Amino acid sequence: MDNGYNISDYENFEAEESIMDGSETSVGSASIDEKAEMPYKYAGNIAYDGMSSDEYSEVNEVGFKHVNTNPLSTFSIDVDTASYSNLRKTINYGMIPDANAIRIEEMLNYFNYRYEEPEKDEPFRIHTEIGKCPWNEQNYLLMIGLQGRNVETEALPKSNLVFLIDVSGSMDEPDKLPLLKNAFSQLVRSLGENDKISIVVYAGEAGVVLDSVRGNEKELILNAINSLNAGGSTAGAGGINMAYQLAEKNFITDGNNRVILATDGDFNVGPSSMEELEKLIEEKRDSGIFLSVIGFGSGNLKDNRMELLADKGNGNYAYIDSSREAKKVLVDEMAGTLLTIAKDVKIQVEFNPYSVAEYRLIGYENRALQNKDFKDDTVDAGEIGAGHQVTAIYEIVPSDAIGKDGDLKYQTENKNSSQYNNEISEIRLRYKEPDGNVSKEIKQVVSYENTPVNSKKLSEDFYFAAAVAEFGMILRNSIYQGESSISSVLELAQKGMGEDEDGYRLEFIDLVYRYQNLDKISWWE
Template sequence: MKHFFLLLSMCLITAHFLAQTKTITGIVSDENGLPLPGTNVLVKHSTNGTQTDFNGKYTIQVQVGDILQFSYIGYQVTEIKLTKKVSEVNVSMVPDNSVLEEVVIMGYGARKESKSVGYSVSSVQSEQISGRVAGVQVTSGSAIKIRGNSSPSNKNKPLYVVDGMIVSEKKVSKINPNNIQSVNVLKDSNASAIYGARGKNGVIVVSTLKGNNHGENESYDDIVENSFEVAKLSPLSTFSIDVDKASYSNVRRMINNGQHVMANAVKIEEMINYFDYNYPQPTNEHPFSINTEVVQTPWNDQTQLVRIGLQGKTFENDKLPPSNLTFLIDVSGSMSDANKLPLLKSAFKLLVNQLREQDKVSIVVYAGAAGLVLEPTSGAHKEDILEALNKLSAGGSTAGGQGIELAYEVAAKNFKKNGNNRVILATDGDFNVGASSDKAMETLIEEKRKSGVFLSVLGFGYGNYKDSKLETLADKGNGNHAYIDNMQEAQKVFGKEFGGTLFTIAKDVKIQVEFNPSKVQAYRLIGY
């Protein structure tokens, strides 16, 4: 008996030792070495998971022998088995174009193929919901209840997806059962892989009769395609240079959300502007280098495509002149969604972390009225700027015109001669108090740009996104327009391209192209 108890004790001690947890940290990056915020990090065959922060960093508690899965839309799933000696795991993700298509099909139910994938799912129509899907109850009032989630803790709550959009439990509870078309319940770890760590406790996927109509209240200017010009009659073409890039990330957002892509949201010049073509830096006194390429048109052997690219001079951050930045932030009620003010605050922290002592930041906010929440503050006091950002919350109507007036007033008051004087507007563009029409905004911003203060416009969110208004503000305010749909895009705008997008090297740049009628019969501009 003594030997038996001794052996048992040794087994228990060994088992206890093996079950001890350890902390794993690391950084997840893309194929270019840039951090990937929001990457899902999951212990395989468990509900233990986390996500990387906006610097691509993560921390997770694991056991020796666990397998870590790293997943991100558009990249292959990477698996790492943990050994005793490992305490840091850095991962470089490998692109996989097939993953995005797979997520759109399975995650948002764009096609009736959900039954063919390898995850546990219950699916019923609206008239069968109550009592047919395990754990789902539809009350006679107007609510959907999930059994087993009455705990005051949020740790075991499932993820809710309505018409392809991740929503809060509160929003789900307000859906009228009569408006529900079907409910899918995704239950196992394979299903959680679709939504990452957020879906580790299961996913409730609701399709309504109304469907995904998040684009119905968005506004875009009509795009009228240019016609061909006869080179013999009009050999000269002059057009302004466009540095906006918002269209690409906005269209990407629509695709990722399973939305219909509106034709007027697709702006060819902005789609092309989005990418880096590694053009050479200008070497003479002019701030631009001109680069041209000619190829055969893939769809018409009778025409050719000509691309004329201008590379503006870029500066390292420490070489930029002192900045006088005024953050103009929309804190109205429409900005409460996670992809609006919360994402905005995280994105602006990337910018704040790059500020120098000679740079100054003011923060103006607007909802029903406008107000100054942070006096001009040196970049040496980042904690004060971050504290002001963290305190922002959404609520009220949207007096965008008042906000613009106050922001330019603050920027002009603190104007730095030969410095970078700029208002950075962050909003969904849904102005509804005071001057709010596109024309009124155009008139206002044309007057304000005379102060010598430039404007950067950053769009956030969807559902009521006003691209037409934001594009007008950027164009008339001697500025640029970008759309931030995730932290990776924020890293691109505020990190990689900081010296090129938030500092102006020239105003009202135009290019004139002359076509030789003996070589060119006709031409037309694509975009612009």
Template structure:
């Protein structure tokens, strides 16, 4: 009996101890983070604070060594989970990128791709570096890095809503090759010149958005946009967590206090039914459609749709259907740790929109104030480029970046094929590395049943390539064609424009971060040197900040070597 009594007493004590531990843990978990105020006039370019580590269910996974250095495992499965040193379980997802190879001009004379105005990759990798880590290779999309920056391209003249420029010089990371720079500049408009806006904010208020660099930063960011709205603009706010709901019906941009009040009342909690929220947002936009206006859903989220029928296929089909009805999509990414880059990029591409990652209030100002026209107003849709290389001048070529924007040659003339959009004031830059015919060796053989000989014509003897561009105006379904031959006239690298050298420095930075097979001996220090002499006017200081980021990356590289 004494033994039984002692066992019972021990059981009671054990239960009381466990209960106390649980209560203490629960109380700590509810302790709110200290408030953080951030004045707009004291903006600083810095990444949001790292998210606290989460408890890992799998101890075996938790004890794996973290990936360090610039070399990344590119054979990992697509959308692989990324875990950085010093963090808990990390479920960030990035699609696997297989770099574009060199293609022989005689066998593959046509290079066809869709433009891309997304910039998320640059601000996301900046977040990694400023938090003391180098980004995973698949988070580095070089075209988005290059397109993050402003370029001094000429304003468009004539009938087309954009200008087109090319520049040719020696390739900085391989002196035997050439680098071709292609630039597009859309007409710049201020908000007063744009048609009325029908904007539907679709905001993720699920539990995963409670961190300071998510919903709190989201609110501050959208307040910047709200301050720019006019009386003729309308804003609706829809949210999604465990369920979707309409928080604010369409409200005039003149009623800023009403809009801000509805925004500030939002709190994070619950799981994420993303598909239901997207359906509600599009339905709200459709009901209040402005026939001669700009109709757009602005999705702000970490992309972690984890409840409900939210497969990429279902969501993209819905967004594609609404795109055809004239309702476009802008995606703003927030946060870290569970960030779903791969999903958000697909949604924006499908929705005739753009995708930006907001890592600071300064980045929000760039996207939602300084580039507001491009963020909201599309001037040209389904913009495609096709370059035909002259094999007497070019042995082989490689498009740098745009791996997920490649099109088949026949897609260029197919107006039913979707492509990227160009917003007001946006610029697009594409870089090609070229192997001159004098340097390359052709692997083509004389074939019995088809012609493989190069056409020697004095008419085209000085042409490097023929550049073609197709685009549609926003309310049209038939494309317009621009054709422009490009002469084989190369400048010495030190005689090129600041834009040429700076874009090359950014691309070189991306090659090193990806540990590209095509970077040669190029280093971060080489990018630093090239960019330092190509800052140009740098009105907003973005190029100066790039140089600072390069310095930080070099320190991390040295630390990890």
């Protein structure tokens, strides 16, 4: 190196003294039951006997890719959080989560980070940070954060919401329909008089309970919700069709038109296969109506179906395991849940072989795109709501190799590659306006000037995100977890605690302690 700009030149991740005092009781004794009203008291009523019929899409980890031959990494953004709240519920029940239930990107995106707000009139701001990899001291982590524009609740457009509620027999459990009623009641209390609410329910058949009731008629709406009872089979596709028809009939131009599906995902009447549901939702996608999916319950959770529906329906997927989580999803984060600020959001990162030899994206396996899809506006991608954040972490192997293959920024015959020696990568972001069909593009270079790797102090967000990613790899028993350990997760998480105003980082630490004390025998094996 003649310019001093190679990642491997820096040994900046100096071991700091652990802030742990050696006593697990300082954090580990914190009771989640004392922090919020939660349904864990019902755990004794649910028999996890190895016969669970929960279903998850298979997650196949992607390994390291060589920059000289695969310089581009392309994926759809994901703001879903269901995986984290689901695994939290499972661990709090005293069980080990199914490995395929662990989607590390959803664990990362569950938490808030202190990213700077976008400039005025800009929809996003990109944050980057680099530090040593805690589980592999030879490598580094590149943390990429995307901050969406915030919109105050008072400034939200009028909403046309259709609550699509599963009242089939499978929902007759304490952590399903009763918790669902609690969740939607919290949302109703936060709506305004200009919002329109409809309710569709489905069991053996679908039916309309309310049709376009004003948001200030709260007693009428709450009574309708509280009167619901579970029983019968599950005609989910019929309910979806009816909900979209109602949303189209009551469509608000320039408003927020959305179906909110609440279910355990167990469709067993009519179109119910993954292929049939995907086709059904894709037919609805161009209607200008977005779909949010909220999952409930255990033992019969069809996570794979709900993830698919939200992905293909231009929406997001959350899992509610407590009254507290209902408030987080449907009240505290209502603007992001209900207002989409950009759709078909894609990220592409080109790595500079002068600085990076290999890389791997941690998580986002189900969101991977082909590189050619990045500029193809017909390819569907993720949506982001007001104030939403997206966090991605790459593990990177440093290098001083200079490649010259392909029509790329860093690997070309016609450019003097040394002019980019101070760059690590370039991040490209493409998105469409919520009602648009043509993408816009934002670019940002990651260089040794704007993202120094020789900084003496990493942010609390970096430490905490690294802890979450490391815990996810342990839960998945990842072949890439290196020297990962629960003690390392706890040390990183405590370094990353910060002010923790909402208490979720403390709750994560408590969850890790709970996992540490479990007998490591999973009920799903």
